[in-house]
Amino acid sequence: MRLLCLLFLCLTGWGVNAAPLRIAVASNFYPTLQTLVAEYPFPVVLSHASSGKLYAQIKQGAPFELFLSADMQKPRKLVELGLAEPSSLAIYARGQLALFAPGIERLTSLQQVFTAQQSPTIAIANPRFAPYGAAAQSFLFKHASKKSDMYKLVMAENVSQALLYVASGNADAGLVAYSQLIDKTDIPSSQFMLLPETDYPAIEQGIVILKNENTEKGKQFYRFIFSAATQSRLTKLGYLIPESSP
Amino acid sequence: MTLTTADMDAIWLTIKLASIVTLILLMIATPLALWLAFTRSHLRVWVSSFVALPLVLPPTVLGFYLLIGMGPEGPLGQLTQTLGIGLLPFTFAGLVIASLFYSLPFVVQPIQQAFEQVGQRPLEVAAIMGASPMKRFISVLLPLSMRGFLSAAILGFAHTVGEFGVILMIGGNIPSETRVLSIHIYDQVEMLNYAQAHSLSALLLLFSFFVLLIVYSMQPVRLTGGARA
Numbered sequence: 001m002r003l004l005c006l007l008f009l010c011l012t013g014w015g016v017n018a019a020p021l022r023i024a025v026a027s028n029f030y031p032t033l034q035t036l037v038a039e040y041p042f043p044v045v046l047s048h049a050s051s052g053k054l055y056a057q058i059k060q061g062a063p064f065e066l067f068l069s070a071d072m073q074k075p076r077k078l079v080e081l082g083l084a085e086p087s088s089l090a091i092y093a094r095g096q097l098a099l100f101a102p103g104i105e106r107l108t109s110l111q112q113v114f115t116a117q118q119s120p121t122i123a124i125a126n127p128r129f130a131p132y133g134a135a136a137q138s139f140l141f142k143h144a145s146k147k148s149d150m151y152k153l154v155m156a157e158n159v160s161q162a163l164l165y166v167a168s169g170n171a172d173a174g175l176v177a178y179s180q181l182i183d184k185t186d187i188p189s190s191q192f193m194l195l196p197e198t199d200y201p202a203i204e205q206g207i208v209i210l211k212n213e214n215t216e217k218g219k220q221f222y223r224f225i226f227s228a229a230t231q232s233r234l235t236k237l238g239y240l241i242p243e244s245s246p
Numbered sequence: 247m248t249l250t251t252a253d254m255d256a257i258w259l260t261i262k263l264a265s266i267v268t269l270i271l272l273m274i275a276t277p278l279a280l281w282l283a284f285t286r287s288h289l290r291v292w293v294s295s296f297v298a299l300p301l302v303l304p305p306t307v308l309g310f311y312l313l314i315g316m317g318p319e320g321p322l323g324q325l326t327q328t329l330g331i332g333l334l335p336f337t338f339a340g341l342v343i344a345s346l347f348y349s350l351p352f353v354v355q356p357i358q359q360a361f362e363q364v365g366q367r368p369l370e371v372a373a374i375m376g377a378s379p380m381k382r383f384i385s386v387l388l389p390l391s392m393r394g395f396l397s398a399a400i401l402g403f404a405h406t407v408g409e410f411g412v413i414l415m416i417g418g419n420i421p422s423e424t425r426v427l428s429i430h431i432y433d434q435v436e437m438l439n440y441a442q443a444h445s446l447s448a449l450l451l452l453f454s455f456f457v458l459l460i461v462y463s464m465q466p467v468r469l470t471g472g473a474r475a
Contacts, residue, residue, distance in 0.1 A: 052436040074438075121336065126419060129436040154336045154418030165418070169318040170335040 020045045021217045022063055024054040026070035027158050028095065028132060028177055029205060032237050033068065040224060042217070050158060052129055058083060064210055065218035068092060068225075071131045072206040084208035085215070087246075092225050094240040095203030097135050098181055100166050100192040101173035107193050110143050113173045119151055120172035123165035126155045133159075135200040136175035142199060179238030197240065204242075253446060255422050256430035263338070263426060264406040267345040268353070271402050272395070274346070275353040280383075282354070283361035298351050305348070305411025312344050313416050336418035341426070344416055345406045353402040360394020361387065397461050404457040407450070 020043035025033050030048035037044050047054070047064065055074040058067060059081065067084070069075045072091065078084040104112050113120050122140065125133030133155065144150055156162035159177045166174035181192045207225065209218045224230060231241045249257075282294060300308060316322045316334040322343075323333055334340035364387055372382045388395075410428040417424035419433070427450065434443035 050436055052438060055438065056435070077438075123418070126433065126436070128433060152336070154420065156418070157414055161415075164313070165335075168314055169323075170313060170316075170333060 019214070021065055021214070021221055022047065023066045023068065023221070024049075024058060024062065024064040025068040026051045026054070026205070027160060028070050028130075028179075029068055029093070032093075032179055032234070032239070035237065036225075036230060036233065040221065042220070044221070050129070058210060063212070065212065065214045066221055067208050067210055069206050069208075070095075070203075072204050075206040075208040078208055078210070082211070084210050088207070088209040088219075088222060090207055090226075090246040091204045091242040092207040093205045093234050094197075094242065095132060095135075095205060096178035096197060096238060096240060097132065097139060097195045097200055097203070098176055098178040098192050099173060099195055100163065100176050100181060100187075102166065102187075102191045103172060104191070106190050109193075110173075114144070114150065117172055119149070121152045121154060121170070123154050123156055123162040123171035123174040123176075125159045125162050125176075126157065130158055131203045131205070132175075132177055133162075135203050139175060139195060139200040177238065182238040249445075250442075252421065252430065253442075256425055256427045259338075259422060259425065260407055260427040263341055263345060264403045266342055267349060267406045268399055268402045270342070271346060271349060271353040272399060275350070275357055275398065279354050279357035279361055280387075282358045284366070297354050300348050301351050305409075306415065308348060309344070309412040309415025312347070312412065316340060316343070316416070335416045336420060336424060338423050340416055341413060341424055344412050345409055348409055348412050349402045349405045352405045353398040356394045356397040356401060357391065358394075360391035360397075363394075364390045393464050397464060400457055400461050404454060408454065 022045045023033070025046055025048050027048050027050055030046065033046060037046065047062075049057075051069040051071060051074050054062075054064075054067060054069070055077065058064060058078060067075060067078065072089075075084060075089055079086045079089050099107065099110060099113075101107050101113050101116075104116055113122070124136035124140070127133035127137040140151075140153070154165060154171055156165055159180060162171075162174045163176045163180055165171040166176070175195075178194050181187055207222065209215060209222055226246060234241055278293075278297070282290060282297075313335055314320050316326070318324070318327065318333060326332060326334055331339075334343060368386050368390065369382050372386045377385065408428065409426070410432070413424065413426055413429055414432070417426070417429060419425050419429060425433075427446065431443050431446045431450070434440075434446065
């Protein structure tokens, strides 16, 4: 019995001291954050979903210390609701759009997709709520046509699904995140290309520290994200970094 | 509560999908249920298990395999390409095919149970009186199993209306073609249009409840299983 009590104390004591930092992260940044967290010395628990779902969960009191969104709108709204630290709202990374078309040899422009096939199927993330989707749509409007007679547009739930649509051969090309392709060993670099950032609205991803009793741990990780080392790693993982960090 | 054109498009598309799927399923399920109810073949358990798969499989699994299977490398995709139909994902026809798999047990099982409840006896009596197999089916088995058919049709329709995960995987969210009501509601939530999501969800909730109310007031046909959308 005494042993059991001791065990109980150890377990609960350990729980208090080592309560991990809980981070809500937008799906598109999740794989990247996993890579970054591997270097972080303290325990971290990542919960990933679309920014919209995480926003709804945080609004309903979900226990996260940090929120890494895919856009600026949702973290800003949380600040307005008084659920996040106003001074912490900042851009932690800017996403880059890439064109992925495995059927084309030596991909250098979107036009190749249209010459290779009449009315190709093009996959993008849903522009109505996915920032990469919105960027992809405005890129298409600029470089192809607003009318869909030139191509068949299919909308995925997020960039991962857009990539799946292309990888499974159901779509001829996709406008996806550069970060998804850059570290994939099974996708040769001749099958995708980075699109010029001036051709689509910036994909600014925002972070906020959420107000709760564990704020100090959140601040620590926040500093880690904006450290020079992490920011330079981000550029190697397919992101652009903000011009000024907080 | 005001419905936008996009809402109406999604509702209409959903009704169209569910109606077509239910009609086709009734035609497929009737012979299948007949066989399952009266056969002594060893294959019975295999076929029953296959039919019931969508009850237990997560829709993501079904959707993922359908996406691959209907793709250019998949068996279904190669068949449709050979036939000159093209690829099925991101088309209304693709949703119909997917929904046939997805709602199959909800149509087969009530009909099968109705047939089993009727049993061999009335059919044997009819046979002794000289009725042909077709006559026995139409004049004896069908009228006695009417409740089962009604349950099957209602459940098949309702379950297709509630379909989400599979369509999210293979639909491609195309207005008036693959953006059904459940997907449209999901979009509204993702866009933080909670008020719109709320009114459409309430509509679906009421619809589902009344469907079940009708089905359960038609007892004694027992319902088995229950799957998530």
